[in-house]
Amino acid sequence: MNWDETGPHTGGLSDERSADRLVAAGADGEDTAVEAALRPKDLEEFVGQEKVRAQLDLVLKAARARGATADHVLLSGAPGLGKTTLSMIIAAEMNAPIRITSGPAIQHAGDLAAILSSLQEGEVLFLDEIHRMSRPAEEMLYMAMEDFRVDVIVGKGPGATAIPLELPPFTLVGATTRAGLLPPPLRDRFGFTGHMEFYAPRELERVVHRSAGLLDVAIDTDGAAEIAGRSRGTPRIANRLLRRVRDYAQVRADGRIDREIAAAALKVYEVDERGLDRLDRAVLEALLKLFGGGPVGLSTLAVAVGEERETVEEVAEPFLVREGLLARTPRGRVATPAAWGHLGLVPPQHAAKGQQGLFGA
Numbered sequence: 176m177n178w179d180e181t182g183p184h185t186g187g188l189s190d191e192r193s194a195d196r197l198v199a200a201g202a203d204g205e206d207t208a209v210e211a212a213l214r215p216k217d218l219e220e221f222v223g224q225e226k227v228r229a230q231l232d233l234v235l236k237a238a239r240a241r242g243a244t245a246d247h248v249l250l251s252g253a254p255g256l257g258k259t260t261l262s263m264i265i266a267a268e269m270n271a272p273i274r275i276t277s278g279p280a281i282q283h284a285g286d287l288a289a290i291l292s293s294l295q296e297g298e299v300l301f302l303d304e305i306h307r308m309s310r311p312a313e314e315m316l317y318m319a320m321e322d323f324r325v326d327v328i329v330g331k332g333p334g335a336t337a338i339p340l341e342l343p344p345f346t347l348v349g350a351t352t353r354a355g356l357l358p359p360p361l362r363d364r365f366g367f368t369g370h371m372e373f374y375a376p377r378e379l380e381r382v383v384h385r386s387a388g389l390l391d392v393a394i395d396t397d398g399a400a401e402i403a404g405r406s407r408g409t410p411r412i413a414n415r416l417l418r419r420v421r422d423y424a425q426v427r428a429d430g431r432i433d434r435e436i437a438a439a440a441l442k443v444y445e446v447d448e449r450g451l452d453r454l455d456r457a458v459l460e461a462l463l464k465l466f467g468g469g470p471v472g473l474s475t476l477a478v479a480v481g482e483e484r485e486t487v488e489e490v491a492e493p494f495l496v497r498e499g500l501l502a503r504t505p506r507g508r509v510a511t512p513a514a515w516g517h518l519g520l521v522p523p524q525h526a527a528k529g530q531q532g533l534f535g536a
């Protein structure tokens with residue numbers, strides 16, 4: 176496997192990659208090292224995502240039977256759901272090498288030309304965050320994907336000439352958190368698109384058991400369920416929580432993980448039974464206790480929790496919205512009835528009435 180010179184990309188807030196959060200879905204430095212050891216190596220081992228797995232299995236088997244290179248594959252889904260892992264599995268199943276790079280690392284068409292021209296026949300090129308590639312590189316990619324050819328421009332201005340360069344057939348695996356941001360000409364050049372969903376708690380339990388086995392940690396069914404339930408539907412978070420619970424079990428107990436140990440450990444790290452962390456709870460608490468459940472403007476809410484507007488909007492809110500605890504309405508942020516229940520609070524009478532219209536109750 177090859178990494179490009181910039182290594183794995185680490186992006187901004189919108190990717191939920193704030194390094195100090197145990198429940199951030201993006202990778203941090205520690206993850207990168209451990210994840211390599213925990214990655215499933217083939218489709219059999221890959222937990223969940225039944226639809227994508229079955230479809231991909233057909234695409235790969237058919238290509239192998241034809242002795243051909245597999246079609247280009249686009250994987251879309253939130254961070255930490257297994258897009259990089261699947262791209263490595265595609266390469267392994269095709270018995271092909273893999274090259275890994277990311278959209279933000281390719282700022283000039285020349286960067287892409289250099290990578291493409293050094294690919295071996297059948298190689299898998301994994302392009303993470305493909306929606307963040309520069310425009311000229313994107314246009315070069317169209318031709319490379321379709322005709323296995325690029326035009327390298329030599330010189331500048333009126334004297335510039337295009338030198339056509341033949342490429343060996345390769346498989347592009349593009350990953351994006353936002354398939355909707357891809358220009359249609361790029362999207363159309365993928366032979367197969369797989370949409371990765373958040374994982375069900377049962378599936379995450381299997382991820383936790385599998386990882387515990389690889390890390391040589393003893394865990395029972397309830398312990399795995401406790402971690403899975405707090406992992407926000409994301410294997411990367413499940414693996415990270417497992418590692419922190421393992422630390423706790425080693426230091427405070429005999430190393431074995433059961434429900435009690437998992438719950439006590441995650442209490443120390445302030446990850447609650449639904450996967451909310453300190454920031455998520457602070458936002459909810461402010462919304463409920465200071466503003467009676469809303470509606471309240473984002474800026475006001477951010478000041479109340481002592482955070483930047485962007486942090487509240489991009490880091491805390493997406494999960495709260497997904498969990499049905501907070502709603503973004505034209506009048507401002509509003510807590511749902513479930514939010515009151517989650518924090519063990521009773522909604523004041525007037526707030527409950529005022530919100531009826533907002534929730535169609």
Ligand SMILES: Nc1ncnc2c1ncn2[C@@H]1O[C@H](COP(=O)(O)OP(=O)(O)OP(=O)(O)O)[C@@H](O)[C@H]1O
Nearest residue numbers: 210213214221222254255256257258259260410411
């Ligand atoms: N289906 C799965 N079964 C078991 N483990 C998984 C699965 N999906 C992901 N993982 C584990 O979760 C971690 C993160 O996966 P991966 O790096 O593939 O996510 P990603 O979607 O590429 O994330 P990003 O978009 O942030 O790069 C890895 O350690 C991987 O082993």
